[in-house]
Amino acid sequence: MKAVLTRVEGEGGILVVERGGYVENVFYEISEAPRFFEYIVVGRNAERVVDIVSRVCGLCGVSYSLVAAEAFEKCLGIEVDPEIRMLRAALHLAERVKSHVIHVFYMNLPEIAQAKSFAEFLQRNPQISRYAQDVLMWSRKAMEVFGGRFHNVVNIKIGGVYRVPDKSDVEKLEKEIATVIKAFTEFASFVLSIKPSDVVQNVKIHQVSLYSSSSEYPHLSDRVSLDGDVYSVAEFYKSISRAMQVQYSTALHYRVKGVESFVVGPFARFNQSYSKLSKEVRDFVEMYDWSPPLHSIMHSYVARIAEAYDALLTLEKYLDTFKSSAITNTSSIASTKSGAVCEYAVEAPRGILYHRYIVDIGKVKICDIITPTAQNLAAMSDIATAAIRGRKADASSIAIAKRIAISFDPCISCSVHALPVKIITA
Amino acid sequence: MYRVAVVKLTSCSGCINEIVYAFTFSDIASKYRIEYSTELVDVEEMGGVDIAFIEGSISNKHQEELVKSVRAKAGFVVAIGTCAVMGGVQSLRVGSDVNDVKKAVYAEPQYIEVYSDVKPVTDVIKVDFVIPGCPINGSALTSFLRKYAFGGLPIAIHESVCAECKRRGLECVLVARGVPCLGPVTVSGCGAICPSFGRGCYGCYGIKHVDLNREKLEAFSRRLAELGMDRDDIDALLKGYGFKVYSAIMRGGEA
Numbered sequence: 001m002k003a004v005l006t007r008v009e010g011e012g013g014i015l016v017v018e019r020g021g022y023v024e025n026v027f028y029e030i031s032e033a034p035r036f037f038e039y040i041v042v043g044r045n046a047e048r049v050v051d052i053v054s055r056v057c058g059l060c061g062v063s064y065s066l067v068a069a070e071a072f073e074k075c076l077g078i079e080v081d082p083e084i085r086m087l088r089a090a091l092h093l094a095e096r097v098k099s100h101v102i103h104v105f106y107m108n109l110p111e112i113a114q115a116k117s118f119a120e121f122l123q124r125n126p127q128i129s130r131y132a133q134d135v136l137m138w139s140r141k142a143m144e145v146f147g148g149r150f151h152n153v154v155n156i157k158i159g160g161v162y163r164v165p166d167k168s169d170v171e172k173l174e175k176e177i178a179t180v181i182k183a184f185t186e187f188a189s190f191v192l193s194i195k196p197s198d199v200v201q202n203v204k205i206h207q208v209s210l211y212s213s214s215s216e217y218p219h220l221s222d223r224v225s226l227d228g229d230v231y232s233v234a235e236f237y238k239s240i241s242r243a244m245q246v247q248y249s250t251a252l253h254y255r256v257k258g259v260e261s262f263v264v265g266p267f268a269r270f271n272q273s274y275s276k277l278s279k280e281v282r283d284f285v286e287m288y289d290w291s292p293p294l295h296s297i298m299h300s301y302v303a304r305i306a307e308a309y310d311a312l313l314t315l316e317k318y319l320d321t322f323k324s325s326a327i328t329n330t331s332s333i334a335s336t337k338s339g340a341v342c343e344y345a346v347e348a349p350r351g352i353l354y355h356r357y358i359v360d361i362g363k364v365k366i367c368d369i370i371t372p373t374a375q376n377l378a379a380m381s382d383i384a385t386a387a388i389r390g391r392k393a394d395a396s397s398i399a400i401a402k403r404i405a406i407s408f409d410p411c412i413s414c415s416v417h418a419l420p421v422k423i424i425t426a
Numbered sequence: 427m428y429r430v431a432v433v434k435l436t437s438c439s440g441c442i443n444e445i446v447y448a449f450t451f452s453d454i455a456s457k458y459r460i461e462y463s464t465e466l467v468d469v470e471e472m473g474g475v476d477i478a479f480i481e482g483s484i485s486n487k488h489q490e491e492l493v494k495s496v497r498a499k500a501g502f503v504v505a506i507g508t509c510a511v512m513g514g515v516q517s518l519r520v521g522s523d524v525n526d527v528k529k530a531v532y533a534e535p536q537y538i539e540v541y542s543d544v545k546p547v548t549d550v551i552k553v554d555f556v557i558p559g560c561p562i563n564g565s566a567l568t569s570f571l572r573k574y575a576f577g578g579l580p581i582a583i584h585e586s587v588c589a590e591c592k593r594r595g596l597e598c599v600l601v602a603r604g605v606p607c608l609g610p611v612t613v614s615g616c617g618a619i620c621p622s623f624g625r626g627c628y629g630c631y632g633i634k635h636v637d638l639n640r641e642k643l644e645a646f647s648r649r650l651a652e653l654g655m656d657r658d659d660i661d662a663l664l665k666g667y668g669f670k671v672y673s674a675i676m677r678g679g680e681a
Contacts, residue, residue: 003470004464004470004471005464006464006465006467006468006469006470007464007465007466007467007468008464008465009439009465010434010439010464010465011434011464032434032436033435033436033485033486033489033539033540034436034485034531034532034538034540035436035515035516036516036519036527036528036530036531038530038531039519039522039527039530039531040515040516040518040519042530043658044658044659044662045656045658045659048628048659048662048663051628052515052518052666055438055440055514055515055560056438057438057439057440058437058438058439058440058441058442058443058561059439059440059443061438061440102443102446106446106465106466107465107466110468116467116468117460117466117467117468118466119455119459119460119467122455133450136447136450137450140447148619148620148622148623149561149616149619150443150444150447150561150564151440151443151561152440152560152561152630154619154620154623154625155623157625162620162623162624162625163622163623163624163625243533363658413437413438413439414438
């Protein structure tokens with residue numbers, strides 16, 4: 001049985017393997033054609049690669065450019081001015097707000113509020129919709145000020161940024177942010193008040209998010225936490241998690257030691273780093289009777305709301321202390337040694353995004369990108385299989401599998417290289 | 427109400443998110459209804475619509491057939507984004523052996539169905555309007571939607587990014603500071619974002635298809651090289667976004 005995935009980014013489908021009319025296995029299939037980014041960056045100057053990889057994803061391009069720049073900076077020993085680091089972090093947080101609001105409002109909310117689409121929801125709840133859209137529009141402005149535009153930002157370079165924003169533009173954002181936070185909390189109150197009871201309970205599943213010893217909520221790091229155990233990203237992606245070809249299909253799945261699936265993204269970050277969210281956010285979330293750990297992936301919207309709120313509060317602080325005097329770095333990377341391994345990870349809106357490059361005299365020789373959705377596919381499949389295995393293979397089973405997919409907020413365009421699914425036998 | 431379909435091919439959804447942006451304006455949301463978009467509504471199959479927006483380039487037979495069926499079901503077709511209009515950044519693989527490309531990324535390349543070529547939508551069907559950009563400028567899209575609702579269309583302006591720098595009063599990064607900049611050969615529409623950030627344009631709106639020929643492009647490439655731009659970078663940027671226009675120009679004559 002097959003169905004098209006809707007209200008997700010990109011083109012994908014659900015494949016249900018049946019036995020005698022009953023569900024045996026569930027796979028998520030990517031029907032989109034690949035773009036071969038790992039190939040097209042080979043031979044390019046590292047500076048160019050920072051711009052090119054942004055095109056992997058129309059929703060989280062900042063994460064791509066940022067982690068590429070950070071990876072090159074780390075291995076080439078380039079220092080970034082702390083003020084500039086904060087500016088790039090602010091740009092990254094604005095992207096987190098944008099991505100989460102787009103997902104919660106346009107893709108997830110219609111379902112949890114039982115509307116057919118965002119348009120129907122908008123008609124029913126014009127004021128709540130306006131709040132969500134106001135936040136989205138502000139995140140757009142913030143991204144334009146810090147990065148040049150809403151996606152494929154142009155202001156991240158190896159060593160820093162191209163330009164520090166004008167003070168007057170930052171002041172405009174600062175003037176509006178109190179109103180935007182107010183609008184956000186109105187929208188968030190509405191969302192957090194909804195408690196769908198018919199959610200699927202997760203099977204026991206591993207959770208992975210970036211680890212840092214600082215008090216900062218997961219952002220950039222070279223270490224990951226797998227259920228509290230800390231590994232270097234290199235070790236985790238080389239040996240702990242392994243891409244596996246799955247039974248019945250050619251899909252590549254990342255699994256811990258090749259066996260157990262794991263979840264990355266807001267769900268895992270919220271559950272593992274809840275105490276690092278600001279007190280205001282935790283109080284707010286708890287006011288609506290939510291607390292970690294979330295047990296069902298279908299409650300991921302709670303984590304997205306908490307993260308977007310936390311990001312807005314961090315942005316508010318940043319705007320307040322913004323200094324236009326930061327220095328943009330002009331260091332050159334042409335003189336790199338041969339065979340340098342450049343790797344780093346960022347918490348993109350959908351989870352850990354890992355980039356690894358081998359660079360030779362400033363040019364990329366080998367590139368490996370592991371995207372959040374590629375990592376989540378095994379968990380998506382496992383959670384859906386556990387939820388509907390043994391049920392009749394019918395529309396209602398498919399509907400559950402669809403809801404699970406939407407809850408993960410998969411980014412199919414990003415993950416396309418991970419999984420050509422072909423059912424071999426049932 | 428005009429019925430709208432949003433169709434995605436090989437792309438990143440960045441342009442589709444500009445449609446999301448356009449629909450935050452109430453005057454647009456009151457005149458248009460999105461009837462098909464896998465990202466935004468729960469409809470699995472596209473029906474007849476007044477306008478179809480197509481994002482992305484064509485990588486295989488399936489997408490080629492899909493685009494033809496979209497053409498048949500839509501009264502007006504708009505190609506959005508540099509991928510749909512000129513091929514986009516994925517064109518950088520064109521010219522390489524497709525089997526090498528597949529093997530570089532996939533453990534089982536035999537399951538990957540892609541052409542060795544990257545085709546823009548405009549190679550396969552006649553489109554009624556194009557909005558280039560990587561991503562498209564949200565204001566260009568809202569302007570199109572507003573004008574279309576009044577029975578009109580935006581006027582086509584053929585100019586390069588240089589014109590936008592002039593209008594914004596930006597100092598020329600190329601002339602004044604010697605920064606290699608693709609602005610002179612790149613389609614306008616972004617608002618000269620990169621020069622306003624003190625960096626050279628890198629051509630993401632694609633090559634301007636009027637007033638350019640092989641000789642001019644070669645002379646321009648030489649100038650970029652003199653300014654210190656790596657030869658590989660020049661080739662990658664010229665080919666990387668506006669691939670189809672670039673290759674047409676390089677084959678001879680004006681595109």
